[in-house]
Amino acid sequence: MTESSLQSSDSDRHARPLKFARNLLMDEPLDLERGGRLTQVSVTYETYGQLNAERSNAVLVCHALSGDSHVAKHSDEDDPGWWDIAVGPGAPIDTDRYFVICPNVLGGCRGSTGPNSFNPETGKPYGADFPVITIGDIVEVQRRLISHLGIEKLLAVVGGSLGGHMALTWASRHSNRLRGVAPIATSAALTSQALAFDIVGRNAILRDPDYQGGQYYESGRPPNVGLAIARMLGHITYLSREGMTEKFDAERFQPREVLSAFETKFSVGSYLAHQGDRFGERFDANCYMTLSMAMDLFDLGITPEKLAEAISHSDCRWLLMSFTSDWLFPPFQSQQIVDTLIAADKPVSYCNIESRCGHDAFLLPDNVAIYGEMIRAFLANLSGTEQASPNGNSIETADMESSTHSPTSIFHSRHRLDYDTIVELIPPGASVLDLGCGTGSLLARLATRGHEQVMGIEWDEQSIVRGMQRGLDVVQADLNKGLAAFSENQFDIVVLSQTLQTVMDVERVVDEMLRVGSRGIVSFPNLAHRDHRFRLSTEGRAPGIDAAEGYTWYNTPNVRFLSLYDFEDLCRDKGITIHEIVALDTTANCRVEEYPNFGANVAIAVVSK
């Protein structure tokens, strides 16, 4: 293979110079998945940081549809990169620690072989003769580049949107070549809606008379009207409705002044006209068609079965992230992937990050405090380096004993008798799923004790970040909606610690707990404790409220109230076996052996079905 700096390559007809880019001309031709062969393939790429002696710190970053190899600036004087907030010294993908590689994709127009490259057989640009390529073809070129760089195993592959398709493909096909994968704001296949938008965009290019069947390079008139229409349309789908309202509503009828042959009557119209006109200056219509088609053809598995075939054998750790307002790659698509991984017992973390930025969220600074820190923790866990909590304290000492489960904890001492008891009740080495794991105190304790397979379910974003910083796998989910992804008896133990009283759908949560776990361990406050009885029968007021936490009957997070007997009734109603109930008096810091339904303020039950 032949390496060169980009300036010496003439395969790129569009780019401003990428000063730090290198170009690799491959020795072997590339046989394409959908037929055809590219005899000459070159890839343009940039690297950041240093490859360590073990060659174990390399992170591959995959760009999205209109991105390029310039993921970040190489120095303060350099042009901005498209992901400076995530890649750089001290950034989440820390170039002081990691060796970052970002190639321009096959089919792209910023240096790597694409429709605007010269076809060695004709001496002219390929144009529409450029063959149909797939995400698999793109990844094959990346794989050859990685091998050329002497990297046997990547630390991670990270990519959003179309780049997420590449990340998924890496994990599906080459999971032995990476320790971890982080597909962001992506999907196993486009929704039909997203596909439809792409089709309309391609039709606008295809039917632009200047398209000339794809051979417009010599006419001097590229199909920039069609490309601009496609770009305008794409741009709408990258933003959220809320975001557009904030940006354009106030001055809806006051367009910015832009010189354009497009309609500029409205504020948003002038913006789109500008975006559309500018896009033709930096992008090639055939490349746009080629890459959007590769995205549309991407199909890792629309059905759960096919998706499982594609990824359930993977041998790496996973981090998936979606964004609540992303309607182009809606969160449920990431959740489908997560569910498939869970069903296959793969190590996965996931968060659907609250955002108003739409699909573009992963490129913007608004939510980087969450997604960036998740990536940072994920990479640290992959490389086995220590993590400090953001304030510099050790997370273990900061959180270990504090109230990190549900906000309804009735414990105020640093010593958590209920945790101690739960840990005692868990057999050594058992696999454990913690429902409502908070920042992961219990799981971290188990991990320290040597449990290898532990996992948490949690709703709060910040808690998930902290759980990941502790080295844990944590998946965001709403317990009320069930644990459908998990298979029967997937875990030895499922823990529901101080959470039962906060869920509406108790039956579902308990059913699911005992489907997924061979045994369940449930801790809950006992409403029939003598203090509560006294409160109702003598004072005539609602019992079971944790006044010490500032709660009253009208603002407690608890929505279910039960005694030890009530729990037994539930188990009887539902055919659940109670193996053991430990009744605790956490005020006296002891177990309650006699009259537990009177003397215990907390009960912990070991159950199975």
Place this chain on the structure above:
Amino acid sequence: MTESSLQSSDSDRHARPLKFARNLLMDEPLDLERGGRLTQVSVTYETYGQLNAERSNAVLVCHALSGDSHVAKHSDEDDPGWWDIAVGPGAPIDTDRYFVICPNVLGGCRGSTGPNSFNPETGKPYGADFPVITIGDIVEVQRRLISHLGIEKLLAVVGGSLGGHMALTWASRHSNRLRGVAPIATSAALTSQALAFDIVGRNAILRDPDYQGGQYYESGRPPNVGLAIARMLGHITYLSREGMTEKFDAERFQPREVLSAFETKFSVGSYLAHQGDRFGERFDANCYMTLSMAMDLFDLGITPEKLAEAISHSDCRWLLMSFTSDWLFPPFQSQQIVDTLIAADKPVSYCNIESRCGHDAFLLPDNVAIYGEMIRAFLANLSGTEQASPNGNSIETADMESSTHSPTSIFHSRHRLDYDTIVELIPPGASVLDLGCGTGSLLARLATRGHEQVMGIEWDEQSIVRGMQRGLDVVQADLNKGLAAFSENQFDIVVLSQTLQTVMDVERVVDEMLRVGSRGIVSFPNLAHRDHRFRLSTEGRAPGIDAAEGYTWYNTPNVRFLSLYDFEDLCRDKGITIHEIVALDTTANCRVEEYPNFGANVAIAVVSK
């Protein structure tokens, strides 16, 4: 003015013959809101049913962007109309009862004056010389038509989408000319996102070389590529993502066979290509541009203040409906209008109908059982005709005494002592808002007693339909999210009957109740009733559960548990004055005068702040 059957009109260059349409050539020129004048204006319209002697049963139906005057078939042999499910003999807009008028809009291409009509000054079609028109101009032509038909006051104006803009404009400008208005799936102005889609569509037409600056009529080559692109794009926005998934996902890579120069690689692509190609056969590009611009310019008020200026003086009854999966005219936009009307104390009903059909939902049969019946009830209420419940029973006898409030009712007898008591506590003639009104039993009772201003808030769709069938105004809202739209002391009495114990955010609901009502009347089950005390202190089980209704601690809809004392504590905490507490023993069917917190199973409090 000159009436003619449509066949004799030569102003329409595109339509298949509309056999039953008539054409009215107006005497007066039309001065347009944005400047310019149309010297000759004709309107094509169809009518259904008979105008009654009092001329009081006329319903104007306004069509959407690509609709026309043919809202329904006139006989079984006639061509289908675009809203046969809603208009016809026995249909929700029952042509056996009502005289239905549907005109083609100004600017349209199915008979009424539009860009494809001949410009009397040039003898050629207007083309792009057709002036910019507004929804106001369209409505002015409709108003002239209505006057020509001798109708002083319409029973109602009904319209969805762009037709909803017309309905809103009628209510804003001519509310003395109608008794009621039903804007469906519409908004006071487009979202910036929806506006952006329109702009992209118009740009596709505008930059189609065949557009020729709008004078393409003589070329024989209309800009059908641009029009098709616009139509494809529009079509995506009319469907929901879920709907597209159901329709296209399974056979995503198996296109239907269609002959098209557009891309037909994917199933959804072949569908869009077909839709796009066909649209040019029945629609005119200049008309599309004109009407979509009229829609984009529509601005009844983006800010709450401006919206209030536009509609708060209206003198008619309102029904608004939106659809949960409509993302082009998202539900919050209808809610903004509803909120404005509520703030202005206008009679309004509203429902956000659960649907998977997107914006098109109002044209489709899937949800007509809800939206159709709401329209039917609305029209019946406007015309003062009696309504029967769907099964033919009188609704009053069917529901009056049954458990129609929350599902947590603790009452099983047909005699509702709590209702009797609440009615007694309400001063004669007081205005009343019922939070969680169910099917409206209490309000109907008050209406019968002569209360003129009563209104309900309810969540359940079917209950809202039944409330409307009782002649009530009912607005769908989630009590947990507050009553922000209502102003201070808007009602004499706000009732919260057997609902407090089911809401999470008690403080907010109570605060809002006492902001909106001069007084509140709250009924709730008393947790400290002797039976409940016994249950906890002697049996050691959770109290307050209505076992007779089949509930247990783990499935009760109640999430808050309170005694009479607890309620008093809340009032003390929040500075709420309790004017009266009536304690009831509904088992013994009597009031409890001594030890009410021990003897009452239900308490009813009259409070204010």
